[in-house]
Amino acid sequence: MRSFQVINGYNGKGLTIDLTSGQIEEFNLAEDVLTSYLGGRGWGAYFLTEKSDPQIDPLSPESLVVVASSGLNGSGAPTGGRFSLIFKSPLTGTICSSNSGGFWGNTFKRTGFDVLLIKGKAPTPVYLYLSENKVELIECPELWGMSIPELTAHLLTKHSSTARVLGIGPAGEKMVLFASVMNDLGRTCGRGGGGAVFGSKNLKAIVVEGKKTFSPAQREKYQTGLYQANKLLRSLPVTAKAFSLLGTSGLLKLVYQHDMLAHRNFQDTYHAPENIAKISGERLQQTIFQKARGCYNCRIRCTRLTRVGNLRGEGPEFETISMMGANLEIYDLPTIAQANYLCNDFGLDTISLGNTLGAAMELFEKGFLSPKDTEGRNLSFGSQNLLVPLTKQTAFRQGIGDLLAEGAHRLTLKFKAPELAMVVKGLELPAYxxxxxxxxxxxxxxxxxxxxxxxxxxxxxxxxxxxxxxxxxxxxxxxxxxxxxxxxxxxxxxxxxxxxxxxxAFSENELSRIYSGFTGVDLxxxxxxxxxxxxxxxxxxxxxxxxxxxxxxxxxxxxxxxxxxxxxxxxxxxxxxxxxxxxxxxxxxxxxxx
Ligand code: SF4
Structure with missing residues (x-):
């Protein structure tokens, strides 16, 4: 018989939510699920294989989305606030685990629940509200169509400034196959199209408010682990200095110098050094940088808050600069930043978008796409003036954006040149x-x-x-x-x-002490x-x-x-x-x- 004893550091409880009927049921998490799969991605793999048909259409009501807190959410582990969404990807057909930082994951665990299993399709758009005292599905047709900043502002005003919002923008509603799910405004479960799965279910957002606290089961072991992990973070140059100083954009020069930085849809890795200088982390710091910010309990603080004219936002990160910039021969930081803001606002994965645009540009230059497919526009590499409009068109599936919204694999198949899709199992490659x-x-x-x-x-x-x-x-x-x-x-x-x-900087050696000290389960x-x-x-x-x-x-x-x-x-x-x-x-x- 399975044991349901609650383990320290976990809540031991989850919710099954049927969006079709509106029914919500609480269940207990078995002890072996807690300690064999630990949380986050592990619970996703467990529940998706146990409770979902792998052959299911990912955009059908029967598909399952697992929203999972992680084993060390609620602890003092450095950077330990990430949570995961796990679903069958509409882009690839594979299982897809996508995680995000910020503060949402930690707050979710503090509501007293570890995991949500979401199925069905709501008859009208809804969002889920979750706190220690209340679980409620709330109809919200008035929120459908809102961007992430509008949605977040609306829900924080309605609930409380201490609430945390996870949600989709127009790209998820339109089921763009690489739509992301955003949390805390600029943080993202980016890859694999989780936003499209939310959209297919008429699920606009999940709002959490939680204040429950957790104490370590074995304080001495726990604190030794924390001490060691923090010491290592302070001693490795990349975590102690480089990422704090320049964010992930500081990687650009390094990746370029190692001949790894994608160029022209991965045709080569050559970029003129003066072009790299225009989009480097140093240039970002000197021009559009406003402020550094960190996710929950993070001393690295790699997030860049930036400003271009009157526009402000998070990023762009290394991958965005690379895939929506260098890969497309666009070496203009303000343009890349503006397109990145739109991806955050509308909920688009910047890696997949940049890669798909690269495929479209190569299709155009090689004659597979003609001006009649591109609304008369020249879609050659370096088309800087098209980056922002094409980002918008993709999010709303307008014109050629409807083709781009299908991702690189389907786009190149349509034009009978699948060899130009730089994907593995349908997922667009990142910048390396x-x-x-x-x-x-x-x-x-x-x-x-x-x-x-x-x-x-x-x-x-x-x-x-x-x-x-x-x-x-x-x-x-x-x-x-x-x-x-x-x-x-x-x-x-x-x-x-x-x-x-x-x-x-650190590894399982430190995490085993932190986890064992936090939960009291020696691993x-x-x-x-x-x-x-x-x-x-x-x-x-x-x-x-x-x-x-x-x-x-x-x-x-x-x-x-x-x-x-x-x-x-x-x-x-x-x-x-x-x-x-x-x-x-x-x-x-x-x-x-x-
Ligand atoms: S701020 Fe950067 S380094 Fe820190 S947890 Fe977030 S993504 Fe990771």
Missing amino acids: DPRSTLMQALGYATSTRGGCHLKGGYMISLGFFGGSREVDRFLIETVADHVVDEQDSGCVADMLGICRFAYF SPDDLKKAAKRVIQKEREFNLLAGIDPSQDTLPARFFEEKIPIAGQKRNIDREAQFNHMLAKYYEIRGWKK
């Missing part, structure tokens, strides 16, 4: 060219949500500034081991709610890694049942066939053979079959 590090190549190919640097293993931390963990990014024999290890570590962070940037670093393997295995099984077969564990042919000069790497290597060798080793380690 996989030819420039073998680890990133294998990580993209094997990530359970498709082409992603985070779920695939954040390899730049090992390749560039891993401190004592730094490794040779071209050493083929060790690649698979490093990728598995990084993917597992990343999954631990995703289950416990820790920011990947903090993970540059060693190895136990945490085992939990991660369990979760990744479940995600893999979901994908296989969804019809995502192992042949999709690969890269776009461009990365095998089109050779570009990469410093430190031989040019005449058989990239495909090299990749297959690494993949076979990876399968062997995971115990997966071809």
